[in-house]
């Protein structure tokens with residue numbers, strides 16, 4: 001089922017472009033050209049509201065205030081042409097989840113929308129599942145496509161650290177500090193050695209990517 | 224004009240004086256009238272009592288009750304006074320009991336208070352009742368009149384002369400009996416009025432001069448001084464006006480300065496934005512020409528056009544922040560800032576343009592949110608400028624990484640690393656030590672004096688952040704912003720609401 005997004009934006013041109021980008025990104029946008037209160041029966045199925053702050057007749061924040069006063073928890077992304085701290089603080093106080101300052105590229109908008117709508121990583125109890133990879137945190141067992149893989153303690157901790165936030169880069173520094181054995185002399189070179197060993201063990205089905213200038217990341221897209 | 228007259232200080236004083244003195248004069252006159260009535264009544268009753276004690280008086284009265292009691296002309300005995308017998312030597316007349324008043328007239332009344340004398344005033348039952356209590360009564364007469372009537376029961380109390388009414392007058396006063404005898408009382412009143420006028424006259428004149436001075440000053444934008452001489456209230460008022468006008472002058476000057484800054488800002492902004500906008504026009508024209516001649520659009524031009532559009536956006540944000548910074552620290556609104564979210568926003572702002580330029584933009588944020596106390600717009604713009612520099616001054620195919628991490632338990636740091644051309648070591652110090660610049664250099668400066676780093680510097684110093692520049696391990700530039708963390712629990716929505 002496509003995810004419904006309510007866009008409240010008075011500008012014709014900008015509104016239709018946002019609607020286009022959202023459609024291309026696989027969302028189902030509803031566009032209101034004028035500001036009015038969001039009724040309770042419109043909320044089901046709504047994953048996000050994109051709200052322009054400067055609407056004719058209504059003040060965007062009033063809509064937000066009204067919405068939050070009814071207890072609705074749908075995320076709200078506020079759009080503003082004014083890069084103004086007071087506006088932002090007010091919007092957050094009234095229950096906005098995020099704000100975006102104009103101008104922005106369509107890609108930026110889509111990325112921000114995705115970040116808001118994105119569901120938390122699949123984690124059932126002590127098990128993490130990322131693509132073909134399965135990690136049991138309690139028993140420290142790892143399998144790729146069902147096949148169990150033997151890992152050293154450091155390798156397992158390394159993989160678990162990356163798998164907790166798949167697709168997100170983790171710095172070498174953090175990994176050296178938190179994953180390598182504190183009793184043994186460890187530096188970034190040691191870490192790189194562990195990573196290349198881990199890669200070999202996991203095979204091509206799981207991608208431990210090197211991130212330029214930062215460290216490593218567990219790839220989320222299938223190779 | 225009439226209102227002006229009524230509202231004038233002088234006429235108001237006169238009115239107030241009259242309002243205060245007239246009731247006082249009336250009161251005094253009332254007291255005076257009463258006193259004179261009492262004195263006259265006392266003298267009359269005294270005189271008649273003495274006269275009636277004379278045994279002959281009864282005979283005389285009863286002999287002709289209709290004429291008895293008429294005043295005797297002085298010096299010559301009246302016929303009624305000597306009805307029979309040769310004229311006897313009269314006792315010396317008593318000293319005049321009614322100084323300056325008309326001589327008293329007496330009227331005789333019988334037991335029923337009916338007089339044989341046709342000139343006798345009619346007596347009422349009320350007058351009669353007064354006599355029940357004593358042998359003598361002073362009849363009610365208005366205090367402002369000069370009539371005084373005393374009714375007496377004769378010692379014998381029977382016959383046609385049972386009662387005697389003596390009519391007299393009070394001592395005559397100024398305008399009859401109405402005003403006190405001596406017009407001397409007018410003197411203090413006139414003196415008071417005169418004193419008021421003399422005291423108020425120069426005051427009124429000075430107030431008028433002050434009014435004129437204030438009006439003149441106001442007409443010239445409060446630029447002139449308002450003269451204040453003397454030490455009284457009027458001088459104080461003048462000094463207050465002078466202080467107020469100087470305050471107004473200062474405020475006007477400040478406003479003018481602000482307006483000038485704003486005008487300068489607008490013209491600088493216009494100038495700064497027009498250049499990239501013109502470049503953008505050129506790129507778009509090239510693209511359209513390519514399209515018209517059936518060629519595929521040059522992706523380099525396309526990228527450059529997008530770049531320019533992106534640059535205009537960044538520039539406008541920078542100019543807005545610069546205006547706020549120029550206005551001073553009050554333009555800052557500090558609050559808890561979610562650094563993870565800030566870094567993510569900055570990256571997603573520039574990611575599209577980095578992609579266009581084939582520059583790999585990576586970022587890292589810690590698993591646990593980091594927070595700091597800052598003006599979110601300013602800090603975000605500072606980080607954004609540093610990141611945008613790393614992208615914009617980089618080469619195609621280059622790399623940029625933005626890393627947010629805790630520096631210690633209480634400090635955070637944001638690092639931007641690139642593998643672009645970097646800044647030569649001899650220029651690094653200059654970039655790192657730059658302080659505030661004037662408005663004039665608000666342009667894209669090929670000599671390395673841009674607006675972006677200037678804002679980063681100023682924001683850092685306003686927030687107490689350390690801003691460090693170094694050569695990155697990849698040959699490019701590494702910029703670090705380091706500052707204090709705060710407890711990230713202050714970022715929670717409920718705590719923001721209660722803050």
Ligand SMILES: Nc1ncnc2c1ncn2[C@@H]1O[C@H](COP(=O)(O)OP(=O)(O)OP(=O)(O)O)[C@@H](O)[C@H]1O
Pocket residue numbers: 538608612613614616617641643644645646654666667668669670671672673674675676677699700
């Ligand atoms: N990451 C970088 N790599 C190479 N040179 C840089 C880098 N960052 C800054 N510079 C140099 O420092 C100069 C000053 O940067 P700054 O951001 O202040 O101005 P700008 O980028 O030229 O213009 P703008 O005001 O639009 O940002 C730049 O012009 C550039 O020469």
Ligand SMILES: [Mg+2]
Pocket residue numbers: 608611612673674675676
């Ligand atoms: Mg710059």
